[in-house]
Amino acid sequence: MVLFTLPLKEKVFIGLSPILDQSMKEFILATIAGVLIIGDVLCQDARLAASIERGSEIYTDFCVSCHMPNGEGIAYTFPPLANSDYLLQNRVESIKGIKYGRSGELIVNGISYNNTMDPLGLEDDEIADVMNFILNSWGNSSNDMVTKEEVTTITE
Numbered sequence: 001m002v003l004f005t006l007p008l009k010e011k012v013f014i015g016l017s018p019i020l021d022q023s024m025k026e027f028i029l030a031t032i033a034g035v036l037i038i039g040d041v042l043c044q045d046a047r048l049a050a051s052i053e054r055g056s057e058i059y060t061d062f063c064v065s066c067h068m069p070n071g072e073g074i075a076y077t078f079p080p081l082a083n084s085d086y087l088l089q090n091r092v093e094s095i096k097g098i099k100y101g102r103s104g105e106l107i108v109n110g111i112s113y114n115n116t117m118d119p120l121g122l123e124d125d126e127i128a129d130v131m132n133f134i135l136n137s138w139g140n141s142s143n144d145m146v147t148k149e150e151v152t153t154i155t156e
Contacts, residue, residue, distance in 0.1 A: 048132060048145045055133025062120050063130065071138035077115060079108040082138030092154055095146065098127050100156050124151040 059067075063081075067073050071082035081087060086108040087094050096102065101119035105112055122130070125148040135142040 048136075048143070051129045051132040051145065052136050053133075054126075055129035055131070056137075058122065058126050058130040059133050062122065063134075066117075071134070073108075076111065076113065079106055079111075079113045081134050082140070083109070084140060085109050087135060087140060088142065091146075095127060095131060095151055095154050096156070098122065098130065099124075099151065099154060124148045127151045 066078040067081050068078075071080060071084075073080040073082075079086065086106065093102075097117055098120060099122070101117050103116040105114045107113075128146045128148050128151050131146040131151075132142075134140065135146065
């Protein structure tokens with residue numbers, strides 16, 4: 001049972017250490033580290049994909065009437081989310097807008113918008129999901145997943 005409490009590298013080398021030279025040990029450690037990193041990335045990708053799918057439904061229910069099905073918004077009235085420089089450069093402010101609403105001037109892709117967005121009444125996990133959908137749709141791309149914990153820390 002002691003084997004399961006040892007650090008990973010020590011588990012790997014129990015019984016093998018006497019027959020491996022240093023370069024083989026380093027290769028094995030690098031390979032194991034690579035597998036662990038790939039596993040983390042794949043897990044992150046699966047969580048992000050699930051969040052985007054949930055966010056798509058939330059977008060359809062809460063956002064589509066103003067920002068349109070293609071995320072292009074309505075010129076000079078509701079800003080575009082598609083290929084939006086504002087979203088990618090102002091992540092916290094974008095989350096605040098969904099969480100608390102917003103009013104006043106906003107510059108998106110060089111065009112001024114001055115309208116009001118009421119708070120949508122979404123839970124923090126729903127805000128994270130819709131942000132992940134928006135940040136990965138219509139020409140936007142972000143592998144930096146928005147999490148419920150991140151949304152929770154953002155206050156007015």
